[in-house]
Amino acid sequence: METHTFFLYLLAILLTARLMAELAVRLKSPSVIGELLAGVVLGPSILGWLEPNEVLKLLAEIGIILLLFEVGLETDVKKLVSTGKKSFVVALGGFFIPFVLGFGLSYTFFNLSLLVSLFIGGTLTATSIGITIRVLSDLKRHQSREGQIVLGAAVLDDILGVVLLALLYEFSIGGGVSLANTSKVLLFVAAFFVLAPLAAKLMAIIINRYDTHSEIPGLIPSMIVSLVLFFAWLAHAVGAPELLGGFAAGLALSRRFFLPLGISIRTDENFAHRIEEQMRPIIHLFTPIFFVMVGLSLNLHQIDWTSPFIWSFSLLFFVVAIIGKFSGVLFIKESWKMRMIIGFAMVPRGEVGLIFAELGRVSGIFNNEIYAGIVIVIALTTIAPPLIMKWSYSKFGAPA
C-alpha cells in the first residue's frame, strides 16, 4: 500500500469514528456504537471505501490490547478477586449453555452436520471483551460491582474461547481432541496470570528508576508500550489471547495492585500518574481503530435478505445467543436489576464471534448461507445490548 493511501484510510477511520461517536452520544447511545457503525458505513456493507487489511488489523490489535491495558490499570485486584466466584459462574454458564443450545439446535432442528453444528455452538460462546468493557466504561460503570463481575467473566470467557477454538480446529482437521493439550493450555494460562503481573511489576520498577535518570524524553511511552507488547506476545506464546497480556500488564501497573502473601512492592503514586497521563493519548488514538475494524469486518452486503433460511436461522440463534448468556446470571445471587445488566453486558459477540465465523468460512465448514446467518447474529448481539444497557441504566438507575 502506498503511504499516502494508507494515511487517507487511517484519517477516514479516525475522523468517521469520532464523528459517529459524537453523533451516537447526542442520540443517547454509547460512543462505541458510533465507532462500530463507522466501520459498517466505511466498509463493504455500505460505502465500500475501506476493507480490512493487514496494517489496519495490526493497528486495531494494538488498540484492543492497549484498551485492555487501560482496563487493567483501572482495576482493583482485590475487588476483582472478591467477585471472582461470581464471574466464574457467569462465564461458565454463559459459555456452556450457548454452546449446547447452539450445537443441539443446529444438529437436530436444522439437520446440519456434526462439525458445522459444533462451530455454530462455538461462535455463540464468544463474548466480546472489548465491546463489553467499552460500553460499561462509556456509561462510567466499569468500576462498579457489576463492572467487576462482567470484567472477570469476560476475561474467563476469552480464555475458554481460545481453548475451544483450538479444540474445534484440531477436530476439524481430523486430529481428534486431546485432553492433555487442553489441560496444558489451561495450566499455562493460569501460570501466566499468576506470574505475568509480578514480572510486569518488576519491569515497571526498572522503568521508573530509568525515567528519573534519562536525559532523553519519551521513556514512558516507548517502554510501557514495549512492556504491553511483550506481555501480549507472551500471552500468545502460552496459548492465551493476546489482549489478556495487555490486561495483565495493566493490572501490574495499577495503583491498586497488591501481591499475595503480603510481599510489599511500593507503588510509586507519582509514577502511576505519569503512566496514566502519557499512555492515555496513545490509548485514545489506537482504540477507535479496533472498533471501526469490527464494523469493517461485518459485511452485511453479501447477505441474501430474501432467504427464509437466513431469517429463521439468525432470529432463532439471536434468541439463543441472548438466553445462553443470561443463563449464567441465573446461578448467582444478585438483584434482578444487576442480573439484567450483567446478562446484557455478556451478550455482544463482536470480534471474538467474527473470528470463529471467519475460521468456519475459510476452512469451508460454513457455507455462504450459514456464514451470513451467523454474521447477522453477531451484528445484532453486538449492536443491541449497548443500546439496551444504556436505556436500562437511565430508566431504572444503577443496581445497588
Add this chain to the structure above:
Amino acid sequence: METHTFFLYLLAILLTARLMAELAVRLKSPSVIGELLAGVVLGPSILGWLEPNEVLKLLAEIGIILLLFEVGLETDVKKLVSTGKKSFVVALGGFFIPFVLGFGLSYTFFNLSLLVSLFIGGTLTATSIGITIRVLSDLKRHQSREGQIVLGAAVLDDILGVVLLALLYEFSIGGGVSLANTSKVLLFVAAFFVLAPLAAKLMAIIINRYDTHSEIPGLIPSMIVSLVLFFAWLAHAVGAPELLGGFAAGLALSRRFFLPLGISIRTDENFAHRIEEQMRPIIHLFTPIFFVMVGLSLNLHQIDWTSPFIWSFSLLFFVVAIIGKFSGVLFIKESWKMRMIIGFAMVPRGEVGLIFAELGRVSGIFNNEIYAGIVIVIALTTIAPPLIMKWSYSKFGAPA
C-alpha cells in the same frame, strides 16, 4: 505477518532504540545515533533479525511526519521568515554544488554513463531533514538562529529533492524533461505552504471548540493526528514530500503562528498546551521507529569491502558530499563557527539519500558496486556529522 510476530518486531525496535540511545548519550553522542545504530544492529547489516517491511515502513513514516509536526509546533514563523534568505542560499548552494560535482566526477573521472552520473549527483543533493533536526534538538539548539537557518534550508532542500527526483525519473524512463511540469510542482508547493497553515489553523479552531464540549475523551489525539495525516496526504497530492505536510500543520498550531496582513486569529494558549502535552507521548512513541528504519535500510553486509573501486568511489564522494554542502555556507554572512555548524548540519543524507539510491538500484541504473559505494557515502554522511556537531558545540561553544 502474524500479529504476535509483529509485536515482537515492534518491541525489538522500541527497546533496542531506547537502549542504544541511552548508551549513545552516556558516550557523549546524540541519541539519534543510538537509534540509527539500533537499526544497523537489528537489520541485515549485523544480526539480520529484522528487515524493513510494509507495516514498519508506514509506522516509520508516521514517526517522521509527527516529528516534523513537533518541529513545526516549536517553530517561530517570524524567526523562520527572518532567516529565510540565508536558508535559501544555504539550500541552493548545498543542492547544486553536490549535484554538479557528483555528476561531473562520475561522468569524467569514473567514466560512468550520463544517466548513472545524473543519479549519483541527485543522491548527493539530499539532506536528511529528520536527522538534521533531531541532532539539533538532541543538542537543544533547534530553536537557535543556526537551528532556524538549517530548518529552513532542509525544508527547501527537501522540496528541491522531490522535484529533481521527479525530473530524473522522467528522464530515466525516456520521457525527457518538462519544465512546465517542474514549474507546476513548484507552484503547487508554494501554494501549499501559503494555504496549508491557514487551513490547518481554521481546523484547529473547530477542534478546540469541540474539545471543550465533547463527553468522549481522546478528541485531541485522534483529531490532531487526523489533521497531520490530512496535510501529509495533501502535501503528497500537490507533489511535495509528505513530511512537509506535518511541518505545515505544526506551524499552524504553534503558539507563535502569525498570519500575514495582520489578520488576527487568537491562539488559545491553553489549547496549544493541551496539544503539546497530549501529542508528545504519541510523537515519542513513533519517531524512534523512523530512525531505526533508516538503520535497517542500510545493508552494509552486501558491500564487497575488498573492492578498490568501492573504496575510491565512496571516499571521493564522501569528500564531495561534505564540500558540496559546505559550499552553500560560503555565500552567507555569518561567523565561521556558525558556518561550520550549519555546514555539518546539512551533510547527513540519511533516508532521503537512500530513496534516491534505492530508486537507482531498483530501476537498474546503479549496479551493485555503485549502489554499495553510494550506501557507504550515505552511511558516513549520516553518522559522522552528528558526532562532529556534538563535539564542536562542547569544544567551541554555541555560535553567537
